[in-house]
Amino acid sequence: xxxxxxxxxxxxxxxxxxxxxxxxxxxxxxxxxxxxxxxxxxxxxxxxxxxxxxxxxxxxxxxxxxxxxxxxxxxxxxxxxxxxxxxxxxxxxxxxxxxxxxxxxxxxxxxxxxxxxxxxxxxxxxxxxxxxxxxxxxxxxxxxxxxxxxxxxxxxxxxxxxxxxxxxxxxxxxxxxxxxxxxxxx
Numbered sequence: 001x002x003x004x005x006x007x008x009x010x011x012x013x014x015x016x017x018x019x020x021x022x023x024x025x026x027x028x029x030x031x032x033x034x035x036x037x038x039x040x041x042x043x044x045x046x047x048x049x050x051x052x053x054x055x056x057x058x059x060x061x062x063x064x065x066x067x068x069x070x071x072x073x074x075x076x077x078x079x080x081x082x083x084x085x086x087x088x089x090x091x092x093x094x095x096x097x098x099x100x101x102x103x104x105x106x107x108x109x110x111x112x113x114x115x116x117x118x119x120x121x122x123x124x125x126x127x128x129x130x131x132x133x134x135x136x137x138x139x140x141x142x143x144x145x146x147x148x149x150x151x152x153x154x155x156x157x158x159x160x161x162x163x164x165x166x167x168x169x170x171x172x173x174x175x176x177x178x179x180x181x182x183x184x185x186x
Contacts, residue, residue, distance in 0.1 A: 011110045011113070012071070012106075013110045014067075014070055016065065016068065017057065017066075018066055019054075022066060026044070027044070027050055029075050030043045030044060030097070032099070033097065033099055033101075035100065040139065042161055043078070061083055061085070062080065062081065063084070064079070065078065065080075065081075066078050067079065067114070076099050076102040076108070077098040077099055077111055078097055079095070079096045079112065079115045080094070080096070081115070081119060081123075081128070084125070091126055091128065093128075093131070094128045094129065094130040096111075096112065096115075096130075096142075108142055109146060116181075117181075120174040120177050120178070127173050128171060129170070130143050130170045130171070132170060133165055133167055134167070140168070146172070147172050147176055148170040150168055150169070152168070153166065153168055154166065154167050154168075
């Protein structure tokens with residue numbers, strides 16, 4: 001198993017790529033977290049949806065990373081880097097969802113910091129963008145805590161649960177993350 005670590009401090013969580021053996025635990029956690037997620041997102045919660053996510057994660061343009069608590073390996077959330085574009089952009093879209101049983105304890109903040117380190121240091125990306133519905137207060141607070149900046153507002157941007165929904169566009173660039181995390185590029 002490949003474990004990604006946050007080099008500058010010991011986090012209470014670690015991130016690891018999703019794999020087949022995560023299927024039952026992931027689906028159960030997403031089903032148990034429906035009240036937390038809806039109406040904001042609809043994460044994979046069936047065998048078919050998990051299979052689609054797993055297959056996408058095997059492609060170069062998509063990664064799903066699970067955040068797990070170090071003390072007991074409990075699943076606390078997941079992150080996806082999608083539409084990873086190389087070349088002139090070197091960017092990706094960020095998605096995520098917490099596990100309700102562990103929400104509000106700071107695990108997603110620690111997990112997202114690890115994902116940023118992974119995206120900017122290991123993958124060599126320049127920019128991550130998160131699109132968040134304006135009423136999703138918890139999600140907006142998460143990206144703010146991790147250094148994302150609001151770049152704009154996109155009316156009827158994404159179709160979620162069959163409805164076109166407005167979103168705020170938040171992003172962070174590698175140099176912003178390095179400045180915030182005290183890292184120097186060599």
